[in-house]
Amino acid sequence: MDVAANPLLSVDRLTIDIAGAHVVDEVSFTVAPGKVIALVGESGCGKSLTSYAMLGLLPPAARRTEGRIMLENVDLAVISERRFRKVRGKDISIIFQEPSASLDPLTTVGEQIAEAYRVHHGVSKTEAFEKARQMLVDVGIPDPGRRMYQYPFELSGGMCQRIMISIALICGPRVLIADEPTTALDVTIQAQILDLMKKLVAERGTAIVLITHDMGVVADIADDVAVMYAGRIAEIAPVHALFREPKHPYTALLLASVPKLDDAPKADLATIEGMVPNPSEFGVGCRFADRCPLATDKCRLEQPSLVDCGNGHRSACWHIDRLAEIRKVAT
Amino acid sequence: MLNYAAQRLIQAFVAMFGVLTIVFIVMHLSGDPTLLLVPQDASAEMIAELRHQLGFDRPVWVQYLDYLYGLLHLDFGVSVVQRVPALDIVASRLPYTIQLAAGALVVAIGFGIPAGIVMATMRGSVIERILTAIVVTGQSVPTFLSGILLIFIFGVTLRWLPTSGSGEFSALIMPSIALGALSMSTFARMTRISIIDELGKDYVRAGRARGLSLGSVVVRHVLRNAAIPVITIAALEIGNLLAGAVIIETVFAWPGIGQLAIQSIQSRDFMIVQVIVLLISFVYVLTSVLADFVYALVDPRIRLVR
Ligand SMILES: Nc1ncnc2c1ncn2[C@@H]1O[C@H](COP(=O)(O)OP(=O)(O)O)[C@@H](O)[C@H]1O
Numbered sequence: 001m002d003v004a005a006n007p008l009l010s011v012d013r014l015t016i017d018i019a020g021a022h023v024v025d026e027v028s029f030t031v032a033p034g035k036v037i038a039l040v041g042e043s044g045c046g047k048s049l050t051s052y053a054m055l056g057l058l059p060p061a062a063r064r065t066e067g068r069i070m071l072e073n074v075d076l077a078v079i080s081e082r083r084f085r086k087v088r089g090k091d092i093s094i095i096f097q098e099p100s101a102s103l104d105p106l107t108t109v110g111e112q113i114a115e116a117y118r119v120h121h122g123v124s125k126t127e128a129f130e131k132a133r134q135m136l137v138d139v140g141i142p143d144p145g146r147r148m149y150q151y152p153f154e155l156s157g158g159m160c161q162r163i164m165i166s167i168a169l170i171c172g173p174r175v176l177i178a179d180e181p182t183t184a185l186d187v188t189i190q191a192q193i194l195d196l197m198k199k200l201v202a203e204r205g206t207a208i209v210l211i212t213h214d215m216g217v218v219a220d221i222a223d224d225v226a227v228m229y230a231g232r233i234a235e236i237a238p239v240h241a242l243f244r245e246p247k248h249p250y251t252a253l254l255l256a257s258v259p260k261l262d263d264a265p266k267a268d269l270a271t272i273e274g275m276v277p278n279p280s281e282f283g284v285g286c287r288f289a290d291r292c293p294l295a296t297d298k299c300r301l302e303q304p305s306l307v308d309c310g311n312g313h314r315s316a317c318w319h320i321d322r323l324a325e326i327r328k329v330a331t
Numbered sequence: 332m333l334n335y336a337a338q339r340l341i342q343a344f345v346a347m348f349g350v351l352t353i354v355f356i357v358m359h360l361s362g363d364p365t366l367l368l369v370p371q372d373a374s375a376e377m378i379a380e381l382r383h384q385l386g387f388d389r390p391v392w393v394q395y396l397d398y399l400y401g402l403l404h405l406d407f408g409v410s411v412v413q414r415v416p417a418l419d420i421v422a423s424r425l426p427y428t429i430q431l432a433a434g435a436l437v438v439a440i441g442f443g444i445p446a447g448i449v450m451a452t453m454r455g456s457v458i459e460r461i462l463t464a465i466v467v468t469g470q471s472v473p474t475f476l477s478g479i480l481l482i483f484i485f486g487v488t489l490r491w492l493p494t495s496g497s498g499e500f501s502a503l504i505m506p507s508i509a510l511g512a513l514s515m516s517t518f519a520r521m522t523r524i525s526i527i528d529e530l531g532k533d534y535v536r537a538g539r540a541r542g543l544s545l546g547s548v549v550v551r552h553v554l555r556n557a558a559i560p561v562i563t564i565a566a567l568e569i570g571n572l573l574a575g576a577v578i579i580e581t582v583f584a585w586p587g588i589g590q591l592a593i594q595s596i597q598s599r600d601f602m603i604v605q606v607i608v609l610l611i612s613f614v615y616v617l618t619s620v621l622a623d624f625v626y627a628l629v630d631p632r633i634r635l636v637r
């Protein structure tokens with residue numbers, strides 16, 4: 001992984017507890033400017049909590065118990081709320097899964113975009129408004145002059161997501177977190193939004209943390225992939241290495257449900273038999289053991305850590321050498 | 332929007348018409364309304380004469396049309412006791428009740444809404460617990476009891492405030508608090524619930540994610556969204572305050588329409604009772620129409636679509 005050399009954002013052994021369980025457990029990854037890292041995993045594996053932690057916006061029930069979140073050389077995990085406010089929206093922005101719910105229904109979208117600019121820049125309302133209008137042009141919204149005065153309910157989901165992207169990017173952040181940005185949208189709109197994101201990374205050198213459970217999207221846009229399972233990273237690798245030769249049984253099974261990379265944009269992660277354990281049922285061993293065809297007693301008793309397999313490819317499995325068995329079963 | 336306004340006005344009109352009709356039916360339910368209007372010891376001739384005089388010997392539907400015709404011309408009948416138009420008597424007492432209701436509304440909204448905001452945004456704090464205690468008290472002590480307690484404490488024992496009567500501002504304080512207490516609790520609880528509900532929504536997290544403080548998100552976005560259910564309550568509470576005035580005005584010897592209603596029932600002056608019932612109903616209908624218009628002002632989804 002070449003990004004390790006000069007990371008912009010690096011999350012290091014991030015651990016988040018809810019009711020005593022590590023719902024996010026020692027999650028580490030890095031992302032460099034202009035790169036996209038994808039966090040993939042089934043629903044409930046801790047992707048959103050990880051992203052909220054990066055913004056210091058964990059829900060009251062959740063608490064970061066360990067780990068660092070380094071934005072260059074500032075540890076966001078320990079700065080004050082007051083300082084964090086200057087980071088949010090300016091250095092790190094986020095877009096969410098439900099774009100329409102993420103906008104205040106009673107305020108025009110123009111005002112909401114302008115507000116995002118004014119929080120961080122002491123400019124007049126008119127100036128911020130002009131800036132917002134310009135942003136709408138950048139994200140490809142036709143007739144921006146009129147759109148500015150519309151309310152969220154007057155816009156489609158895809159349009160609302162473009163508004164959210166405008167809000168997220170208006171201050172030119174260095175990191176954009178996208179938490180399942182296309183899950184709630186139509187397939188055709190999904191592609192447009194992803195293209196837009198790709199374009200923006202290329203133009204502005206924004207680093208993107210893309211959360212998704214769609215392997216097709218990962219193949220399309222990510223440089224690196226971290227596969228999460230039950231709060232832990234199972235495997236992390238450059239995207240081509242991961243697709244060519246997965247080093248974790250979970251990834252291998254996921255990919256087995258995507259016959260060929262190019263013609264299967266939608267892989268459903270839930271096609272593996274069994275269920276993700278509840279955080280309260282996490283045992284001492286590998287959290288994937290109950291669903292894993294390679295599991296042995298050792299897996300149930302001892303938790304594997306990430307092991308370097310070369311070329312920036314790391315996997316947390318006791319049986320990396322037996323992965324050929326799964327690939328055979330799958331084909 | 333025009334469509335929406337027209338719809339609301341038609342609904343209000345229908346509701347008011349329903350109220351008028353129900354009041355008419357109730358007056359005639361017991362058969363002959365003359366009996367409601369005469370003293371208990373009246374002779375048969377007196378009753379017959381009054382019946383004829385008031386037109387109660389005509390067919391019911393003629394009387395109904397006549398009643399509606401009268402209302403159209405603001406003719407609400409004549410008080411049998413005082414022999415003057417019932418409307419004039421009620422109108423002379425109305426300013427007192429308006430003062431009292433306004434005072435109570437100031438207590439209810441002026442204290443209830445800020446209390447609700449604080450209770451929702453400062454959960455777990457000492458001030459939240461104090462406010463909760465006040466709100467629960469306001470909600471659970473019956474109006475007549477809180478009135479008597481206030482009189483006992485501030486009027487009789489401490490002698491800070493007059494125990495009854497009207498005229499000075501100081502005389503308005505206790506009845507306003509006693510009358511407003513229940514509404515105050517309702518406002519505080521509704522505001523609190525409504526804000527807590529809004530705080531859990533995605534746009535709050537999104538607002539903070541763009542760098543706003545929680546306080547700014549509350550002021551700029553949450554309060555307006557949370558106001559919508561509170562507006563509904565406000566409309567109902569104004570009507571409830573008028574109804575509650577019946578008790579409070581009696582306790583504090585306050586010469587408004589509540590006291591008048593009790594006196595009129597006691598003296599069997601049902602024309603006056605009828606005017607008061609119609610008036611309170613009218614206020615309910617009017618405030619709910621007003622609330623619908625305020626919704627439209629606050630919420631573009633209503634203003635622009637319907
Ligand atoms: N506010 C919360 N209160 C309690 N549990 C939560 C809360 N948010 C998330 N969780 C739990 O934390 C785990 C991870 O959730 P999340 O990060 O939302 O997963 P993902 O985004 O991968 O679907 C889940 O088990 C979820 O039930």
Ligand SMILES: [Mg+2]
Nearest residue numbers: 044047048179
């Ligand atoms: Mg999620």
